[in-house]
Amino acid sequence: MPDHSMAAPRRSVRRSLLLTLPVLLWALLVLSRIMTERGNAPKLAGLTTAIFMTALFYGMMRTYETHRWRRRFFVALGFLFPIGFVWDLIALRGSMSIPVERMISGDTPFCFLAIPMMILPAVTTGAVIFPGSILPTASNPHAIGAMVALWLAATLVMGKGWCSYGCFFGGIEEGFAAAPKKARMRKIDPRWRWMPWAVLAAIVLLTAAMLEPAYCIWLCPFKTVTEYPQVRSLETAIQAGIFLTLFLGLVVVVPLLSKKRAQCSFLCPFGAFQSIFNKTGAFEVRIDRAKCQPCVLCEKACPTFSMGPESLASGKTRLSCMKCGACVDACPRHAVVWHIKGTEVGAAPERARLLHLYSAWAFAVMFGGSIIANTLTKLLGFVG
Amino acid sequence: MGVTALAAEALALGLSSGPVCLASCAPVLLPVMAAGRPSPRGAGAVLGQFLAGRLAGYLVFASIVWALGTSLRLDAQSRAWAPGGADLAIAVLLASYGMAMRARPLEKACPAGWARRAAPRYRAFASAFLGFASGLTLCPPFVAAGVRAAEAPGLGRSLFFFFCFFLGTAAWFAPSVSVALLRRFEPVAIVARLVLFVLAGYYGYLGIILLGRTYFHA
Numbered sequence: 001m002p003d004h005s006m007a008a009p010r011r012s013v014r015r016s017l018l019l020t021l022p023v024l025l026w027a028l029l030v031l032s033r034i035m036t037e038r039g040n041a042p043k044l045a046g047l048t049t050a051i052f053m054t055a056l057f058y059g060m061m062r063t064y065e066t067h068r069w070r071r072r073f074f075v076a077l078g079f080l081f082p083i084g085f086v087w088d089l090i091a092l093r094g095s096m097s098i099p100v101e102r103m104i105s106g107d108t109p110f111c112f113l114a115i116p117m118m119i120l121p122a123v124t125t126g127a128v129i130f131p132g133s134i135l136p137t138a139s140n141p142h143a144i145g146a147m148v149a150l151w152l153a154a155t156l157v158m159g160k161g162w163c164s165y166g167c168f169f170g171g172i173e174e175g176f177a178a179a180p181k182k183a184r185m186r187k188i189d190p191r192w193r194w195m196p197w198a199v200l201a202a203i204v205l206l207t208a209a210m211l212e213p214a215y216c217i218w219l220c221p222f223k224t225v226t227e228y229p230q231v232r233s234l235e236t237a238i239q240a241g242i243f244l245t246l247f248l249g250l251v252v253v254v255p256l257l258s259k260k261r262a263q264c265s266f267l268c269p270f271g272a273f274q275s276i277f278n279k280t281g282a283f284e285v286r287i288d289r290a291k292c293q294p295c296v297l298c299e300k301a302c303p304t305f306s307m308g309p310e311s312l313a314s315g316k317t318r319l320s321c322m323k324c325g326a327c328v329d330a331c332p333r334h335a336v337v338w339h340i341k342g343t344e345v346g347a348a349p350e351r352a353r354l355l356h357l358y359s360a361w362a363f364a365v366m367f368g369g370s371i372i373a374n375t376l377t378k379l380l381g382f383v384g
Numbered sequence: 385m386g387v388t389a390l391a392a393e394a395l396a397l398g399l400s401s402g403p404v405c406l407a408s409c410a411p412v413l414l415p416v417m418a419a420g421r422p423s424p425r426g427a428g429a430v431l432g433q434f435l436a437g438r439l440a441g442y443l444v445f446a447s448i449v450w451a452l453g454t455s456l457r458l459d460a461q462s463r464a465w466a467p468g469g470a471d472l473a474i475a476v477l478l479a480s481y482g483m484a485m486r487a488r489p490l491e492k493a494c495p496a497g498w499a500r501r502a503a504p505r506y507r508a509f510a511s512a513f514l515g516f517a518s519g520l521t522l523c524p525p526f527v528a529a530g531v532r533a534a535e536a537p538g539l540g541r542s543l544f545f546f547f548c549f550f551l552g553t554a555a556w557f558a559p560s561v562s563v564a565l566l567r568r569f570e571p572v573a574i575v576a577r578l579v580l581f582v583l584a585g586y587y588g589y590l591g592i593i594l595l596g597r598t599y600f601h602a
Binding site: 124194199201202234 | 589
């Protein structure tokens with residue numbers, strides 16, 4: 001790989017195009033479902049998305065950088081998903097809020113954040129506690145079974161890479177974190193990084209005790225931009241207040257001040273749960289200690305406190321690494337590298353990056369790309 | 385009904401509904417046990433204190449339901465004071481236990497002799513009182529046992545019924561001592577302490593809502 005510190009490295013246009021070709025074909029294939037729908041809006045939206053995703057991948061190939069190109073997709077997904085979701089809710093129900101009785105009857109689209117909470121009650125009682133349907137229904141096409149299968153397939157390959165390529169919420173705070181040039185809040189006690197594990201343990205225990213999805217009912221900040229229980233009592237008003245406070249604090253204000261993904265770092269129990277699968281995924285980020293001169297640029301670049309002094313000493317990231325590539329791109333000595341487990345560290349880092357990106361981007365195009373294209377279809381249909 | 389039949393019924397009820405009791409108490413018990421990184425013996429001691437407190441809670445509850453079943457007439461709203469107050473007490477205790485179990489324990493942070501002596505006593509008191517307060521919160525099997533105890537012909541039999549019910553449920557709590565196996569992982573204790581605060585917030589909210597609802601409906 002060329003030396004980043006000398007000049008901005010570039011792969012040849014021809015070779016970059018060649019490496020991008022499979023992604024273009026994949027994008028056209030998976031988005032053809034939308035492009036073949038009736039009207040001009042779906043065609044235009046599908047084609048725009050396919051070009052967008054392909055262009056970003058081309059950028060990754062040409063520049064050898066991952067993070068800034070991935071971030072554009074991820075922020076687009078984060079901001080377009082709630083628009084499309086709320087659009088559907090208003091078309092179906094006329095409101096973003098849902099009455100409790102409709103929630104109990106299973107009219108709630110399933111969200112992957114509920115997965116860790118479902119396991120204990122499913123094992124002990126054989127019941128799925130989330131108020132949704134296992135299989136798609138006419139009123140609720142987003143069934144639990146499909147989402148769990150999709151999550152499992154992606155997780156086994158990417159591990160916590162889900163949080164950088166699959167999560168449709170993380171892009172919102174990543175967008176706010178990317179907005180300022182410099183961080184104003186520089187000192188955050190890194191011990192707070194244990195908080196998502198605490199929230200995970202608390203909600204798993206409470207869910208098993210109360211047999212209700214505790215996180216969705218009490219703590220999910222993204223209820224603010226998706227669907228929330230209708231405010232009809234003091235309790236639901238308090239819930240709405242908690243959702244709004246957490247959203248404004250951890251998704252907007254702290255990322256703006258710190259340039260970190262604060263909600264992912266300090267609250268998200270799904271992220272903590274997903275960290276476990278970094279042990280099973282094939283790809284990881286490692287530090288070549290022979291090359292590393294601890295400038296801690298990687299530590300500063302990491303949006304989730306997944307690099308610390310012990311990482312530099314051991315050559316391994318923390319378990320919470322979500323493979324966004326920020327640290328790899330930030331290292332001027334190429335000491336932080338992509339790695340395939342079981343191979344020698346630093347032996348063929350670009351090959352490891354390519355293999356990781358092909359699997360992650362294929363999923364991103366299929367899952368996130370479809371969400372982006374669907375929302376664009378709605379927006380284009382509305383405008384034109 | 386004979387004493388043997390009463391004991392068998394209570395024991396069977398306790399054994400059959402033990403998993404639900406464990407699920408109800410686990411949010412309080414497990415973080416309390418994990419926060420101190422105890423040895424298996426220490427974990428056993430915390431469990432013992434918790435269960436002793438829980439037994440006391442059961443017996444107090446048994447006395448109340450027997451009295452309610454025989455003489456007192458209180459409406460459902462008035463009775464909600466007990467679980468509301470218990471939830472609030474759990475919240476305060478969890479938060480204070482979390483403070484007492486912080487990275488630098490109280491006895492090291494404060495060199496005064498009284499603090500060194502008081503801290504372990506406080507932790508023992510807190511785990512016992514958490515058990516007591518957990519014993520007063522109304523989980524479904526507990527209510528079922530309460531209904532049965534209210535029908536007992538005397539206070540002694542009501543207490544005996546709850547004691548046997550407690551023994552049945554307690555069997556399910558024994559495996560929780562295995563939390564001690566995690567003691568060599570330092571982050572487990574950090575996470576457990578944070579869990580204590582998260583849960584304190586939850587139980588605090590629950591207590592305030594229950595008490596508020598009772599107050600405004602009274």
